[in-house]
Structure formats: structure tokens, C-alpha cells
Amino acid sequence: MRAERRAVGEIESRRANGPDWDRYADDYQATHGEFLGDVGFVWGPEGLTESEARVLGDLAGRDVLEVGSGAGQCSRWVRAAGGRSYGLDLSHRQLQHSQRIDHATGVTVPSMVGTATALPFRDASFDVVFSSFGALQFVADIELAVAETARVLRRGGRFAFSITHPTRWMFPDDPDEAGLVASQSYWDRTPYVEVDEASGQVSYVEHHRTLGDWVALLAGAGFTITRLLEPEWPDHHDRVWGGWSGVRGRVTPGTAIFAADLP
């Protein structure tokens, strides 16, 4: 595998990321499933939960869509809180894990394979659309993904999502001190790409937008931004998740959580 920064479009991103998440799903759930909780809602590696943050608002009786739902842990928590949540994910294998946990817990999240850029729902179907480190940073055509979200939301609806904090893109993806030394431009939006050296195929893609880009994207789709949370690394939290660790998390933010409402 070779990592590089280069331009990648929507089709190539999706063609790479679906199979990548299929390959990675078993390992991902084995490694992070306990931290996520089968009926649990964490917004990121800092462990901030929705019950602490209350980003989504009152969920009882609300129609809720999770985009990039993975094994559905967050949506299951929403169901337990009285919401009618549904999952959508690019990876079939992630959704098989979701079904496994549905059966184990008795809390079922109806879910489907799909992509954030073509939501298979009628206009104005949901009160809340959210994503916890789900699809958004994997999508090239982010304008379309945000427009699709606005389309399926009802007036007064809420869009909330967590992503890798945009400032993290300046640093190497290293949980130790080396990961605190800025080495690349914050303003370089060239996607991060992994290429399978044997086949020459793109096997994984992530896309970067600056904080200003996110403000423009949300405002441009008619949203009013109501919150931007940058969770601090909690004392006594020593879990390392990829490039997220206490060493870095006590100095610089690793996660950004946006909430935005449709007037």
C-alpha cells in the first residue's frame, strides 16, 4: 500500500471505500465495538457521548436517518431514546454487523446499503439526519451530499455530524509527539489516497475541507449553523484510536462536531 495526496472523484472514492470498509469491518468492530457500545452513541475517539452533548435535541417520536451508520450503534441508542432511526451505509459487511447486533440486543435499526450522495428517500422524510464519523469525509462530491441531506430533511430539521477536525490535516497521522509537528498545509484540499501497489488501484480515500469550507457548504445549502463542538480529551482517557491519543488530544482538537438547522 502506498499513501499519497492526489485528486480523486466521487466514483473512484466510492469504488475504493465500499470494498475497503467491507474488508476492514470485522477488524473495526472487534477493535472498537466495545468502546462504541452496542446501544451506544459516541461522537468520536474522545468518547463524548450524545447523552452528554445533546447535539440532536429531543428524539422521542422523531424520524432520524444515520448516514454512514456502520454497525448502527448510534442509531440503536436513538431507538432506545424513542426515535425512529434508520441506517444507511456504503458497506454491506458493516451492515451485516449491524444486523448481528440487532439480533443480540433486540434493538433493531432498519438499514440499507447506499451512499450519502444519493439518499433513497422522498423529500422531507426526516426530522434529524446525523453522521458520527460516517460518510462525509469519504465523499468527494460533498456539495451533493449536503444538498441530499437538506432535501430529505423537513423544515426545522437538524443535520449533525462529526468529522476529523480539519486542523488535523496539517499533522502526520501519528498518535505520538511526531503527530504534533505540522508538516502539511491546512489549505491543501488534495485528498488522502491509499493505492494498492500490486494492482495500482485506489483502495482508500479521505477528503479534507477547512472549517471555512464547512461553513460555506452548510450555509450554501440553506442551513443555519447552531453549534461547533471541539471535544477536549478527558483526564484518565488513555485509549489510542489510530492517530487519536491523549498525547495529541490534550494539545490540539481531533474531532469537530457540527449542528445545523434548516429554517
Ligand SMILES: C[S@@+](CC[C@H](N)C(=O)[O-])C[C@H]1O[C@@H](n2cnc3c(N)ncnc32)[C@H](O)[C@@H]1O
Ligand atoms: C468510521 S465508520 C463510522 C460508523 C459508525 N458511526 C461508527 O462509529 O462505527 C465510517 C462509515 O462510513 C461508511 N461510508 C463511507 N463512505 C460512505 C458513503 N459514501 N456513503 C455512506 N456511508 C459511507 C463506511 O462504510 C463506514 O461504515
